[in-house]
Amino acid sequence: MGVAVALLAPLAVALSDVAPRVAAAPNPAGFDFWVDSPEMGPIRSRVFRAKDGNTNRVVYALDGMRAPETHSGWENDTNIANALTDWNINVVMPIGGMSSFYTDWNAPSSFVGLPPTGSSSGSGALNVISEGPGKSYRYAWETFINQHLRWALNSRLGFNPNRNGVFGLSMGGSGALTLAAYHPDQFSFAGSYSGYLNISAPGMREGIRAGMIDAGGYNVDSMAPPWGPQWLRMDPFVFAPLLRDHNTRLWISAGSALPGPADGFNGNTINGMGLEALALVNTRAFQVRMMTLGANNVTYSFPATGIHSWTYWEAEVYRMLPDLSANIG
Structure with a gap:
């Protein structure tokens, strides 16, 4: 166990996109959609309407571990909104949720009960004292997406609340499968790119702990106590039978961890190789699990x-599009 932790923790320094986000302008096709969460306050999503104007076909795109409060990485670093809307699919991008795994937390994030006392920039252990979302209140992202956002989209925009799709990268991939497993009436399709789909494997919790400290200074123990029902409930390897029994259409992807010619050879590439290797091991374990379940x-x-980078996740959306289109609405 100690060896596994030593190997995995350095790889988990950034369990999402590894390249710095660029200061891109918002996509003018999207608009802000605010919905109140009783636990988290007003939450903003970005909505992109289907090209043909339908309200029946809807997909949610979930961000990675470093999800900022400004715009989703999917809008900031890719062009997938235009691709999806051209396929006559409405796109919803929830904003925020850094380190949240898009789940309902046990408590606000804190270390030994201490409240946040200041601000910190960059990454690293100093983030544990910084203020931020999910520290003065309890994250409740699963409830928000399944209840408050879902029905606000239905009542205010007429969006179909059933047979939606959901996909995400890294942390968001794990979150997408969790949402689909426990809310099959809402989600008929789920996609995971480079997801951590075997989080109870040896060393994974401590790897996630290191990643969450680096990505905003969050405490994994505030999310879910170790090895209890709440933790196991969010492990795709554990809840895999639900996805089989619901016949949820799944798209499961991970890269080989080998860089392409355009990646160059630098620190971001090396880090991205290590992170993707970890995601690949997790994803292959999930594949074996699903295969044994028939x-x-x-x-x-x-x-x-x-x-582990946006270039490859964007390409994966294009590969997934025909399957997504055929299994929602």
């Missing part, structure tokens, strides 16, 4: 090149 509702995509 599940035939999954498409697996394991490209020959691909590290």
